[in-house]
Every structure is written in C-alpha cells, then in structure tokens.
Amino acid sequence: MALSLAVSPCPNDTFVFHALVHGLIPGAPEVDLTFADVDVTNTAAERGEFDLVKVSYAALPWLLDDYDLLLTGGALGRGCGPLVLSKNGEDDLTGKTVAVPGDRTTAYLLFRLWAADRQPGKIEVVPFHQIMPGVADGTYDAGLVIHEARFTYQRYGLTSIVDLGEWWEQDTGLPIPLGAILAKKGAVDPAEATEWIRNSVSMAWANPDASRDFILQNAQEMEPDVVQQHINLYVNEFTLELGKDGLAAADALLQRAAAAGLTPAVKPFI
Secondary structure: OOOEEEEEOOOHHHHHEEEHHOOOOOOOOOOOEEEOOHHHHHHHOOOOOOEEEEEEEEHHOOOOOEEEEEOOOOOOEEEOEEEEEOOOOOOOOOOEEEEOOOOOOOOHHHHHHHHHOOOOOEEEEOOHHHHHHHHHHHOOOOEOOOOOHHHHHHHHHEEEEEEHHHHHHHHHOEEEEEEEEEOOOOOOOHHHHHHHHHHHHHHHOOOHHHHHHHHHHHHOOOHHHHHHHHHHOOOHHHHOOHHHHHHHHHHHHHHHHHOOOOOOOOOOOO
C-alpha cells in the first residue's frame, strides 16, 4: 500500500519532499501525496487521515496520542517568524478585528502569547491569500501572515507592526518552531520515516535543480526569486535534524502555551 503524505504546496515542502514523493529514496514505499494548507492538515491529523503529515507545532497537544514527532523535515529557524501587518502602522490591537490563517497554527499561538495585554475585539480565520488584500482594503484592521508574505507585504501598502519571530527569539534565545512532521502510530515506523525524509532533504540540497519544476508547478504563482528566498529561509539545519535547540524550542512554545491556558499540557521532549 502507498504511504499517505500531506504537506503544503509551499516551496520548502516541495523542495524537501520531492525525492521521497518521486520514488527516488531507496527502500521507501510509494507515496500518495496530498497538498493542503496547514490549518487543513492540523484538523485532518486529528482525525488520523494521513500516515505522514506536516502540522503546526501549536497543534501537537491534540495529536501526540496518535502520532510521533519526527526529528527531520519540519520548519524551524531564525528570522522566519510570522508578521502582524496593518495598513497604518497602528500597533494597539485592542478591540480591533484581526485576520489569522488558522486557529491552531503556530503563528496564531505566538500571536495570542504576544497579544495577551492587547486583546483584539474579533479574530477571523480566513484563507491565507485573502489576508493581505483584506487588510489593505480595510476589511480587517490587522492581519497575521506567514511564509512568503514577509517578502511581498509592502506591495499592498502594509506595515509590519511586529515580527513574532524576532519577539520570540529575543525573549527565549531559541529558534521559532513552525511546522512539524508527524508519523501515525501503527501505520509507519518513525525511525524508517525519519531516514526516508532525511535522505530526501539531503538529496534536495545535493541536486536542487532536480526539484525545480515540481516546486514551481505548485508555488501558487510565486515569482522564482521569491520561491528561492522561501526555500533559503525555511530549509535549514533544523530541517535535516531537529536537534537539542529545536526540541527546546518546541518545549518552550508548548509549555508557555499550557501555562497560559491556551493548549493542553504535553510531556516535554527533552
């Protein structure tokens, strides 16, 4: 049987998983690939729909009974955090309407921790591609954005009022944990899956041209230079190996969230 895999169509995921998806990893099974935004995979994983799935670190408290966290393939890093954007640079969001890309995303969890003393009046979950236009036309007072938006928000006449990655790094000294790769318990061996994905990452770095067409076909009309910036930012040493700092970052996020009453408590990774 094919292994079911769900990741986003973003360039970092298509770069990382190209070799695995295309049968280039010796010993790996055939892969049945589904593309979905992370807010979709967060809830799909809660229903146990995929063998391997990329989810938000913020969603882990609801998923770890049924899935194992893999130590490779995810998205962590420095200088790559979500941004909160507004049209006029107003940073007091008290009583304002804020658009967010998902209610169990790491971005939204970081936003809730940051905004503890400036609570918005209303949160609206909307498709990611609608956030910046909606802030620009006044539908929303502010918007929480991720990924390639950090390279393009100026085109909409918007201002970044906080880089939540910078805020997190200054407060903790740790990288920001964004996307995690999970393996469904009883469906796939986590050690084998880790090896397949790690080999896929290594192959992508060794021959970046091999995945270019696959990446661009799924990049949602991103310009090639933005695609490359995206890959350079989100595919890094933590993608190959989560390591002690990566696990510490996950622990810090989830422990803070539980202490604030925002998520259920989970057992520390380290």
